[in-house]
Amino acid sequence: MSTVEAPADAQRGELSDWLRERISHAVSEFTAATALVVLFVALTFASPYFLTTDNLFNIGAQTAVIAIIATAQTMVIITKGIDLSVGSVAALAGVLGAMVVRDLGFPLWAATAVAIGVGALAGLLNGLLVTAARIPPFIATLGTMSVGRGLVFIITGAVGVYGLPRSFQLLGNGEIMGIPFAVVITVLVAVGVAFLLSQTRFGQYTYAMGSNLEAARRSGIRVGRHLTGVYVLAGVLVGLGGMIAASRVNSGQPNYGISLELDVIAAAVIGGASLFGGQGRIVGTIIGAFLIALVRNGAVLLDISIHYQQVIVGVIIWAAVYFDQYRRRRLESRG
Amino acid sequence: MAHTTTSRRARKPLLRAQAVLAAVAATALLSACGGVEVRDGGDGATKEASGQLKLAVVPKAVGADYWNTVKAGAECAAQRAGDVTVQWDGVTAETDVEGQVNLIQNFVTKKVDGIVYAATDSSALAPATDQALAAKIPVAMIDSGTSPQPSGVPLFATDNRASATEAAKLLAKELGPGNHDVALVEFQPGSQTNTERVDGFKAGLAQFPNLKLVGQQPSRSDVNEARRVTENILTANPNLKGIFAANEPSVLGAAQAIKAAGKSGKVVIIGWDAAPDEVAGLRSGQISALVVQNPFKMGYFGVDKMVKHLRDKAPLASADTGVTFVTKENIDSAEIKAVLEPSCANPPVQ
Numbered sequence: 026m027s028t029v030e031a032p033a034d035a036q037r038g039e040l041s042d043w044l045r046e047r048i049s050h051a052v053s054e055f056t057a058a059t060a061l062v063v064l065f066v067a068l069t070f071a072s073p074y075f076l077t078t079d080n081l082f083n084i085g086a087q088t089a090v091i092a093i094i095a096t097a098q099t100m101v102i103i104t105k106g107i108d109l110s111v112g113s114v115a116a117l118a119g120v121l122g123a124m125v126v127r128d129l130g131f132p133l134w135a136a137t138a139v140a141i142g143v144g145a146l147a148g149l150l151n152g153l154l155v156t157a158a159r160i161p162p163f164i165a166t167l168g169t170m171s172v173g174r175g176l177v178f179i180i181t182g183a184v185g186v187y188g189l190p191r192s193f194q195l196l197g198n199g200e201i202m203g204i205p206f207a208v209v210i211t212v213l214v215a216v217g218v219a220f221l222l223s224q225t226r227f228g229q230y231t232y233a234m235g236s237n238l239e240a241a242r243r244s245g246i247r248v249g250r251h252l253t254g255v256y257v258l259a260g261v262l263v264g265l266g267g268m269i270a271a272s273r274v275n276s277g278q279p280n281y282g283i284s285l286e287l288d289v290i291a292a293a294v295i296g297g298a299s300l301f302g303g304q305g306r307i308v309g310t311i312i313g314a315f316l317i318a319l320v321r322n323g324a325v326l327l328d329i330s331i332h333y334q335q336v337i338v339g340v341i342i343w344a345a346v347y348f349d350q351y352r353r354r355r356l357e358s359r360g
Numbered sequence: 361m362a363h364t365t366t367s368r369r370a371r372k373p374l375l376r377a378q379a380v381l382a383a384v385a386a387t388a389l390l391s392a393c394g395g396v397e398v399r400d401g402g403d404g405a406t407k408e409a410s411g412q413l414k415l416a417v418v419p420k421a422v423g424a425d426y427w428n429t430v431k432a433g434a435e436c437a438a439q440r441a442g443d444v445t446v447q448w449d450g451v452t453a454e455t456d457v458e459g460q461v462n463l464i465q466n467f468v469t470k471k472v473d474g475i476v477y478a479a480t481d482s483s484a485l486a487p488a489t490d491q492a493l494a495a496k497i498p499v500a501m502i503d504s505g506t507s508p509q510p511s512g513v514p515l516f517a518t519d520n521r522a523s524a525t526e527a528a529k530l531l532a533k534e535l536g537p538g539n540h541d542v543a544l545v546e547f548q549p550g551s552q553t554n555t556e557r558v559d560g561f562k563a564g565l566a567q568f569p570n571l572k573l574v575g576q577q578p579s580r581s582d583v584n585e586a587r588r589v590t591e592n593i594l595t596a597n598p599n600l601k602g603i604f605a606a607n608e609p610s611v612l613g614a615a616q617a618i619k620a621a622g623k624s625g626k627v628v629i630i631g632w633d634a635a636p637d638e639v640a641g642l643r644s645g646q647i648s649a650l651v652v653q654n655p656f657k658m659g660y661f662g663v664d665k666m667v668k669h670l671r672d673k674a675p676l677a678s679a680d681t682g683v684t685f686v687t688k689e690n691i692d693s694a695e696i697k698a699v700l701e702p703s704c705a706n707p708p709v710q
Binding site: 080083087184273281331 | 422447448449450451452453455456457458461462463465466467469470471481483484485486487507548549550551555
């Protein structure tokens with residue numbers, strides 16, 4: 026604001042600054058949401074099979090695991106971290122969840138608890154590596170990714186876990202009042218985490234640590250404990266996601282989730298999460314996950330080859346990150 | 361502050377315009393790629409009358425030479441039958457089991473007339489097949505079936521286990537009498553095809569007490585990795601005399617490692633599949649024999665039998681598509697040529 030401006034102008038400038046900032050913040054999310062709506066409408070007109078209950082529920086169930094794990098990833102990204110281990114940990118949770126059912130006769134709820142416990146332990150490990158051992162998140166979770174995949178192969182002997190009862194499919198393929206169970210779980214997880222991030226002190230601390238860790242520490246947040254908590258909670262969701270994935274394919278798959286980390290990071294980034302930390306919202310991430318899912322679904326309905334699907338998803342990632350950077354430059358240029 | 365209020369205000373509409381632009385661009389890309397097919401898809405009413413059939417053919421993964429041959433076979437059968445369109449789509453990695461489940465579901469939603477596919481995982485895909493059947497869409501499996509395989513769903517595939525046992529016998533024959541160290545380069549531990557070939561090979565090996573399995577390493581279907589593990593096996597076992605490599609990248613990597621170690625011709629390689637480099641290796645004597653499947657026939661049978669089922673109500677019955685053992689001696693025979701270089705003019709489908 027230059028000092029020669031009249032006071033009235035200055036006030037109006039502040040208002041428009043405030044407005045612009047709100048718009049800037051919403052832009053990535055808004056872009057993704059607009060793309061989602063436009064794509065949805067376009068597909069409705071392009072394919073008679075798109076706007077059917079069956080297809081929409083299919084898309085919902087297909088996206089559930091990615092959406093849940095992307096939610097976990099978003100929490101970590103907000104703290105300026107990254108979790109590369111999600112695919113391996115989801116596979117570990119899934120095969121162990123399947124093994125306790127097959128070998129020990131655990132009921133489904135107990136097996137799910139085991140899977141979630143595995144995820145939580147992996148999250149705790151990641152958190153301690155980052156906070157106590159002070160290994161950068163990228164490296165810490167890269168290690169966990171490798172260790173986790175190795176453990177999956179050791180435990181299973183590199184053979185899938187089969188011979189599960191039909192009830193094992195409940196989480197992934199079951200329905201509750203006609204709605205896929207996986208969709209219901211996804212909604213609960215998304216609403217829960219969104220509430221946690223936006224309405225609680227835990228959420229405030231999470232954003233604060235991502236924006237400026239040192240400032241957060243000096244303002245009295247016990248960052249070590251809190252950051253570990255974020256990784257543990259993320260791990261819980263990854264474990265749950267892994268169990269749903271295993272349930273969807275009615276087996277524990279040792280090779281599940283290879284490159285899953287890239288899919289969920291893409292969903293988070295498309296939805297406006299910034300790898301520089303301090304930014305990201307669950308609603309954006311869910312939109313991002315569904316945007317990718319719609320591209321895949323639409324491509325099949327419209328007979329577009331898998332190669333083009335990948336190009337399209339890549340272009341969407343570019344567009345999303347371009348806006349992230351664009352917004353950042355604008356905010357920085359304001360001084 | 362570097363910028364004045366006016367310059368920032370001027371940027372605002374630009375920001376909005378670009379946001380919408382990106383959204384539209386993503387959609388435009390999607391619809392541009394599928395622009396032609398959109399009209400085909402909407403033509404549901406006339407489809408029945410003209411007898412036009414739309415079949416989905418799904419490989420385990422797109423991109424490999426092997427699956428392109430399956431595709432050629434499928435398209436050949438479609439072309440010969442007439443009025444059949446094949447929609448070819450697959451996941452990018454054979455390990456993406458869930459992705460394939462989703463893909464099959466999407467084809468069920470699309471209400472294709474029939475689905476011909478190769479299961480990335482036998483149990484995981486069983487529910488997907490059930491969904492298709494429940495929607496009255498017939499299913500035929502190629503290359504890899506499901507477990508359980510519902511009655512009425514045929515499988516057109518290689519008997520991997522029996523063929524790998526034969527490969528072990530071939531290796532024993534090439535090596536001759538005396539004690540020999542042999543190694544196995546597998547590709548993807550945990551995948552069913554891999555398990556069948558490994559088990560089959562070991563069952564064959566068990567019949568020859570003079571052959572000792574000293575190394576077993578996975579290539580993860582990567583040539584570099586195959587070369588690395590083979591080099592390590594060679595280092596650990598300088599007396600290695602034979603290798604069975606269980607798929608294309610494994611064979612190529614193993615052959616490169618043997619060549620780099622200067623042991624070409626001294627270590628017998630029995631390989632699987634018949635990529636151009638493998639055939640070249642066979643001709644140059646680096647590779648002793650190749651177990652060659654008939655992917656063309658799988659694709660051809662899948663579509664051909666499905667069309668006959670849909671049009672003439674012919675029952676769908678499984679068939680072994682067979683393997684051919686290709687050696688330096690028989691490689692130029694007409695029968696082998698038809699398998700190695702399949703074309704729709706001379707399809708290897710008898």
